Amino acid sequence: MTSTVPPFLGPTVPLADVPLADGFLPDGSRARGLRAGGLRAGGLRAVGFLVEGLERHGDRTAVVTAEGRLSYAELADRVDTAARSLGPGRRLVLLAAVTTVDVLVSYLAALSAGHVVLLVPGDHPEATEALIAAYDPDVVVRPDGARTRVEQRREGSGHDLHPDLALLLSTSGSTGSPKLVRLSYANLQANAESIAEYLGLRPDDRAATTLPLYYCYGLSVVHSHLLRGAGLIMTSLSVVDACFWDLFRDARGTSLAGVPYTFDLLDRIGFDQMSLPHLRYVTQAGGRLAPARVARYAELGRRRGWDLVVMYGQTEATARMAYLPAHLAATHPHTIGIPIPGGSFRLEPLADDNPAAQDTQVYEVTEGGDGEGGDGEGGDGEGGDGEGGDGEGGAAGIRGGEDVGELVYRGPNVMMGYARTPADLALGATLDELRTGDLARRTDDGLYEIVGRRTRFAKLFGIRIDLQHVEDTLAGQGLRAGCAAGDDALDVMIEGDVMIDDVMIGGDGDTAPIRTLVARACRLPENAVRVHRLAALPRLATGKPDLVALRQLARDVRPAPPSPSPSGRTGRGGPAGGPVDVRRLFAELLHRDDVTDDSTFVSLGGDSLSYVELSLRLEDALGHLPPGWHTTPLRDLRPRAQPRRRGATGSIETSVLLRAVAIVLIVGTHANTFDAVGGILGGAHLLIAVAGFNVARFHLTAAPRRERVRGLLRSVAYIAVPSILFITALVLAMDEHGLANIVLLNSVFGPDLAGPPWEFWFVEALVQILLVLTALLSVPAFDRWQRRRPFAVAVAVLAVGLLTRFDVVALPPGPRHTQTSVAVLWLFALGWATAAATTVRQRLVVTAAAALSIPGFFADARREHVVLGGVLLLIWTATLRCPRPLRRLAGTLAASSLYIYLTHWQVFPHLQNDHPVLALLASLAVGVAAGKVSFHAMGLLGRWRPRDVPLVTSSSSKVSMS
Structure with a gap:
């Protein structure tokens, strides 16, 4: 029996070559970086093979930062040293990831030493603590300034870890949800190999880390480039920062990866006018990019000498399932393309009781498309955050008479399954294909097109509504929008300001044009559509829409019960001991009707007069004046747990x-x-x-x-x-x-x-x-x-x-x-x-x-x-x-x-x-x-x-x- 490791970690290693308990290989050579105790059979092989995998690229540049460069040989040495700090045996290592060389070294070291890595957002301590509590890792590695700090929580391991298990990733952004995707070494290898193949990666390529390392899309960039001995330009700078582009040019960057929000930022900074002489390709995933923008960027790339590669995937597929060949991007921008090498698709017919299979006449406003999401594993609605995706801009969606079904993927990169508790870490693979939750059709050209989302349907007034396609309709009007449905109305949140028929939408503008547009598209009465204007839609750290937060936001902005006070003014505990209504207080003093629990005084455009008045009234209402209250979301402005007796003095800024x-x-x-x-x-x-x-x-x-x-x-x-x-x-x-x-x-x-x-x-x-x-x-x-x-x-x-x-x-x-x-x-x-x-x-x-x-x-x-x-x-x-x-x-x-x-x-x-x-x-x-x-x-x-x-x-x- 043999068990393989991803090639970026080293060559395939037979079981007979696994280090023995004394740390030596059967041929008598020393296994570098391993302590006595060895690794379980089937786990990732000795750090020596990782080091050899990196060392075979010798003095080639592996990492470029603003501070300097690191060769593959130097990276191998650092990985070898870091592996020793993680302890003997096979352990569960939680790594709080930020974009630094030390975190990259820690990640590679943990994998190479055979440990199971639980990768979490390093910039969200709440999520880190939640997953520590849920999974009780043996080792915690956290960023500490520019370095990392290793916390040994016990000797050995408290977990039964399956031999094939390599990596645990969350599909829920930074929420700290205990539901994780279990990925094997074979998953990582297959994903890296396929990406490197269809992108044609070369040793002289250098990719910028524009996406977080804990995000499967960002991690796949790292894996695929290490596989080919290519370079990484490691930076946490945003693409809107001029220093990012200075570093990219100096490092002779060839590759950019972005989610749709990244392309919003590129549009803002005049990317189309930039001189990037070494750029070879731009990849897009992480959600739907409107076809018009796909075509525009494809044409821009053609003029400037680089390719646009639109991709589709989910965390459950180790990041990637399909890609649109660059030469088809301009002519087929509404599709997701073809399966990646080694993978295949089939279309599962929709059940008669599936909302997406009914009332399709509702969706015939214009051609539609969708990005991807993915619940994976039977579509339970909790998983998959999806990454690529594409779809035709405009409006409403599924077209009658077409062979539409749920897209099901099969390939060696399909996850082992989900983990919800530590006991699940002992499980082997529980599925061999992935139900994506996306509705798709196969075009006459053999390309796949996403036309809807199985789980984003709502039913109002007996009419089934595809929320994604409502958002697409608004996108066709230049609006970024998010939708959520209640029991009796459709809530539409729009981001920023826009002009529709010479009417300003946003701020104090009239929202009636949007309400009318949505009502007509969905065949709803206008009073069943509520439009709310937001400074920004909620997004995950990856830049993708946060659908959970969107639903919560919709609940927050729905009309509140009438205030027991005619004036709306509430004190601590509210009138007659009722709850404090901070939202109503802000709405009253700022004269706004769009106050939500995510609003802040600053985001609502507060001024000096209202600042003073609100600071006084807020202390009266809460019993104290929270520090930094003007930038604190209203949901976090709470009364004291045990209110003090109202004294003769009060706080004033x-x-x-x-x-x-x-x-x-x-x-x-x-x-x-x-x-x-x-x-x-x-x-x-x-x-x-x-x-x-x-x-x-x-x-x-x-x-x-x-x-x-x-x-x-x-x-x-x-x-x-x-x-x-x-x-x-x-x-x-x-x-x-x-x-x-x-x-x-x-x-x-x-x-x-x-x-x-x-x-x-x-x-x-x-x-x-x-x-x-x-x-x-x-x-x-x-x-x-x-x-x-x-x-x-x-x-x-x-x-x-x-x-x-x-x-x-x-x-x-x-x-x-x-x-x-x-x-x-x-x-x-x-x-x-x-x-x-x-x-x-x-x-x-x-x-x-x-x-x-x-x-x-x-x-x-x-x-x-x-x-x-x-x-x-x-x-x-x-x-x-x-x-x-x-x-x-x-x-x-x-x-x-x-x-x-x-x-x-x-x-x-x-x-x-x-x-x-x-x-x-x-x-x-x-x-x-x-x-x-x-x-x-x-x-x-x-x-x-x-x-x-x-x-x-x-x-x-x-x-x-x-």
Whole structure:
């Protein structure tokens, strides 16, 4: 009897050559990397054969990274060394995978030493812990920075492992589901060989790791290239990162692998204009790519000298079942092609009681297609996440009169079966063919076409509906959509904004065109279709749609029961002790009807006014203010497990309190209220720093560049428009201000001496800084740099600003020395760096910068202490406790701070000499009233939020005085 190993791990090894218990082969040679104890018969052979398999490629480059290169001989040595750390005997090794060389070495070492590898997402600790609890591995290997850490959980093994079992993969993304696919050594070998054959891989090929190693598609790229002695370009960078392409070109990359979402990203970055002289082929799997896009990329490849290979598969088939030969991609983009070498398909007739076999007239809107999914093993609906797939774009699906059946695959790469408990690891193969769950037909050209999905059918009003084809219908209109059905309605979630018949869909746009389109396609009444707009559809870490999350999301967005409170306002425990309705609270204060449990304050486009109000109301509702609540999904905003008795004090965010205190100091100092202590200056400069802090929090998000730019422009408008209107009224009524004030350029064209024209310097400086930041983010290179190194960029801007602070770049004396955008840029950047600082070390850096730069700036120690004290609070304290009445007052003042600043110049002069305290109170009251009038007017003027700004911009639209 012989048992083979995948060729990328070494040659076929007879059982007689398995290392004996003393670690020597029968011929007396030493088995490198093995300890005494040997491996079970049938398991993967000695590490020496893996090392020989790698070493036969000698000095050829195996791995290229941004840091350097690793030859096959060097990789073999590292694999040999790593195998020794995993212990003797055959064991279950859980490997938390990230895209690093050390993880690759650990993976190859575990397989080569004969261990069974359970591969899990290294960037999802919850999934890792769930699978550790479910399967109790003998060894856990985790990423630890750039290295890996080996945790020996017991001596030997606590498991009975089948001799053929090599690898365990999840089909459920990062959920931590205990249902795993059991793959044998023969599965891995067959899959790698077939891919290498139909792609024509060569030793000089080099593939970038654009997909996670724990994803079967990404892993198959590794296996097939090692099989041919080709190279891997190992990087965790996204394809939207310019550094990825620099590395790809420098490494002479020949291969890119992508799921449909990858192609969305490629479209964004202008892939069609890139010069990639060594690129030979691009592969696509992981879900359906619309035929029009398949044809477009095939044509692009033809012009640029590379091939597009569309593929189809499932984890249950060790990644691959079919491929579309490159020369057919342009002419047959709606098909998945032909079976891979060594595999075959058959079509299983549909049972009469299968929803897909009934009411086919419903699906005759246009030609349809589908991506793949796959439940595998009888289609129980839990497995298969599928990877390739294709289908004809457009709409609805199965066409009557065609020979449609469930696609069934047979080949040596079909899994051994599923594992649901540790006991299943002792089982042998339980099936020899795979029921994919996809509905297909065979074309006259002998190609297979996916036309539907057996498990994605719903029945509403007696009509059976193919949800995948509803999504395809919307895709034909330029919409990315996800569908789920309830008992009485079809929920359609759309991603981003789109124009249909000149009507904006998304944001506050009218969703009626989509509702009508879907209702007509499915022959449903329009009131049975609910359309919801999302910033982004839920996706797995692989970029594929997360169907489980989609169904849950549909349940979340369905109408909630009426609130027991007419106002919708709930407190801790809700009215009459009912549950806290956080979604209703957010919907009420943000005036949105699309709030879901996955929403965040940031993703809903919250602004400064609503931020302050919500922070106060949320603490009232939950009994505490969760840290980072503005970026926390609503589902995670929960009351305390054991609510404390409502005390006399409450939490308030430090930035909110600083805004309130600063505006009081500004007005009080101008109104002579604090004359007894000589006035308290520094409030406006402190607000510049707080503004930088809030801009970084709300605008420098993960949103696409254009959306970040639009969000910043919206905030500029929120400050500039009311300011310009108010100043224009002053110019018309008085002669103290001029045109330079109206256009917010007094710092450029105004007088050299302090006076009324300089009253609005704060607004000018903030608007100018925001415009410069917007311009910088409009530059793709700067945008990418800021995303990659958020703290470093903030510090770099701070360093630039300090050139004027320390007179390296001299500014003229007078107000221009401390009251212009150039003069206070460093303070804005100081706040920005505070928000970007995520570690204690980074906060210490910002603290040092503040301590070195603020003293001496004003030549006024008290003023410097005010600014420095406020900045230090911002750096080190997220929230503060204060009396509840004061907390509510502080929130109101902070939200209205811009309007208080604008209007107080016209209020306090009438009272400051005789009634300075009344001058302060009146100025604050007038500003708050002006703010309320302005906010109400903006709401009446078309909901002021621009409809073409997706919610993902997450911007604080009213930066106000912060």
